[in-house]
Amino acid sequence: MTEYLRAVAAIAGKDLRAELRSRTALVATTTFAGLVLVIFNFARDPGLVSKEALAPSVLWVTVAFASTIALNRSFAVEREQNALDGLLLAPVSRSALFVGKYLANVAFVGFVELVTVPLFVLFFGVELGGHGATIYGIVLLATLGFVAVGTVLSAMTVRTRVADLLLPVLMMPFLVPPILVGAQATTRLLGGRPMAEIIGWVRFLAIYDLVFITLALMLFPALMDE
């Protein structure tokens, strides 16, 4: 077990270290998220749609786009110089490989979201009413599930020549339930509704996470056999 955890930590650690050393992808994805927020603001008629009414959708669509972009590079970096073959030759179980990549992706996307939420509050003049941490928590809860699916999908699409096109197409249907539910919960929180009203949505996200993390763990090894 400790061996397994050490393998997971080594894989997640190498991804995060590589990311922190170059920071290109992290900065680019965060900038991208900021720009999506800007574009959303100007893609509306201020006389017809108020910022506040649009805010929850903006947050969730931005999260969806930014994480799809981020996931694309998870396995793309392994393709260069056939690094993936090296990983597969290492005496590490396939599921540890998945968990390592998955945790690195969660950290990456979670960081982008950590910057996106305050930017969103700033740009859209949202009154959080003390729910800032709760909203970020819901975003993270949704992230845990769809990043699991996205990690599996990106391991596949990277083997094609059209990875950057295929990943969003395959990924978006899986983003619909968490985004729908997340946006509903956010709308209620921003509207000052009691927590009791969102607990059902939170439970939905937790079940989604449970199902898709389990599936990803079971399915990922099948992608890596030769």
Add this chain to the structure above:
Amino acid sequence: MTGQTDRLIRRGFVLTGIGLAGLAAMYVMALQFTPTEARQGLAQKIFYVHAPAAWSALLAFGLVGVASAAYLWLRDPRLDRFAESSAEVGIAFSLIMLTTGPLWARPIWGTWWQWEPRLTLTLLLFFLFLGYRGLRASLTDPSERARFAAVVGVLALFLVPFVHLSVYLFRTIHPQPIVLKPSAPSLPWGMLRTLLVSIGVFTVLYLGLVTVRYGLATRDDEEARHV
């Protein structure tokens, strides 16, 4: 081996032919021998194409999921070919469902499109399986293609309840189930009979098309092996 495949394809064509003849008969039955719905009038007749097309599409995608899971377990290439075939036929049926739906919805709901659970689910599955086809088409190694496609097939199967439930909680105006529901079907017998016939016809069409497509996939694999 090749003779066997040819026979399979021919059998698929025969089955499809029977399905098409049944479809023609079902049209006559629906237009001439089925009572017209009191409030919706003729527009309701599209129901006899729409509902069975939806049935065939969901059957097709559901079987892709089952065959995919079985493939990952048994690694039998026949299961992969079946999943590939069923996915394509499912795309065709969901396109029928997605075009007949708005045609009916315009006069009855007063809007072409409505974000409603069953409609949204079919649309998302349609998109997802277009992606599935795209993934298959862009992978050249047969074993890799089969494994990857199977993973997407299984994931799609598990996505269904989540999409349905979340959009249902969003809100719905779709006609509620009138046949498959806990109490007795509330559809008058004249209409129910036509519906059952059309579901039968669409199932035969599904089987015919999948058989042809499966035969063609088998032939492709055989040719690939000879080259």
